[in-house]
Amino acid sequence: MKKQLALALLVCGSLWIRAQVGINTSAPEGILHVDGMKNTSASTSTSYYDDVVITSSGNMGVGTKTPKTRLDLRSGERLNAIGIGATSQTAAAAKAGALRYNSGSQDLSYSNGSSWIPLAHKTSNDFVDAENSSAQSFTDGVQTAITGWTKRTDVNSSFNASTGIFTASKAGVYIVSFSVSLASGSIANDSRYETLIQTNSTSSSTSKVFKCVGSYPGNNTIDNRVAGNCSGIFNLNQGDHITVSLNQKLGSTKTLDTDATLTSLSIFGL
Template sequence: MKKRLAIALMIGGSLLIKAQIGINMSAPEAILHVDGQKNTASAVPSSYYDDVVVTFSGNMGAGTKSPKVRLDLRSGEHVNAIGIGGTSQTASAAKAGAMRYNTGTQDLSYSNGTSWVTLAHKATNDFVDAENFSTQSFTSGTQAAVTNWTKKTDVNGSFNSGTGIFIASKTGVYIVSFTFSLASGTIANDSRYETLIQTNSTSSTTNKVFKCVGSYPGTNSLSNRVAGNCSGIFNLNKGDNITVSLNQALGTAKTLDTDGSLTSLSIFGL
């Protein structure tokens, strides 16, 4: 009886050692082979796209029956994205080599064992090109932001055309150019105008305002268009904004020219 039991144990042990487990299939091709759609055919490579296998060497494959590394997602279906979520763990708790996704900054970082380090990546530069057909009115002697723009280009959706506020999508250097044209009208004696490009940035490495001035000194009997331009370079942090405004002191209220192409704004992030 003891001999029979020993033989049975030996046979059972050998079966356990050699066993392959197949789920949704009768002929598994790895130590563990799961066929999601129960459609595997050895002559049809695409039939393995829904399969998961664990090989005798300990490699795991999803969409491939021949994983070459510990986790292999390389299938011919090309839907092999890896979903990485966020975590509340500290970098030291997650250990070196761990990765996480940051929902706020929308980037990936890895743990070096001590801190989370953001992976270097190249975000699309901001670029805005807009014209103004609004015929906005400006009271003499009062500074007012230029609003109600018509966007031609806004690569990252960073410009609010209604308010005229641009918000930097990333930290960097920004070049801004603003031109305007006022409808023809009388110009007072010793009059002037200012165009201003401003930022709310608190950075100590950038100018807060670029101001450009035009003047009509002496006695004037003019009735004409008034046009000007201004440009500036800003070193902005992500989230800083830029606005353009006009302060005309030409004696009477003025409106932007009906030809919107004469009033334009360009913002480019380097």
């Protein structure tokens, strides 16, 4: 009888000992304790930064051994960001309280059980202010994108000054305006030029070209400085491009004026 009691006590003791599981640690401090780097020291609080602990109350701590909520990420080194991805689930399938990230509008939304509701947020709008003194050449009758810009402002680094390509950082409405000035030179009789703003949008509903035309009708016997401007409003998807270009039909090759203030571009996202 004594042997059976001793055996029962031994089994129960073993079960109690195994009630706390440690991975990479021989001294678990919760029902489950994982020491990622195998560096935990009870006397050094910073050693818990790589640990995951589940307490007897069911709370989980990542980077802390004393979680105060169902999931507690408040570790001392402040690397406490939570990664939330997109989902194709309906709000009803995800259930009330679920969160998701929306890549197009770059915001978070939550499910109320029937609909996805965007959380109030404010991200920086795209804003580009650039000028051009590159003396770029334009062949007569050939539409050519204006390149070689110098950026004065580019809030979200969305403008490639070398290629002249702007990329929308998020979906929205964009106002674009640019002016261009060519170096003085002869102009052919009854000549014209076009300034253009266009997108490469993959959506037919947002793909658009704004074209502005200037003309020199009749006889032109003296040198002239050609200058023009164009503006437009675009509804863009995230990743859509905007470029500005010139198609001059003035009778010969022309170049941009080297005065940077005369050729300028501004793009603003609402």
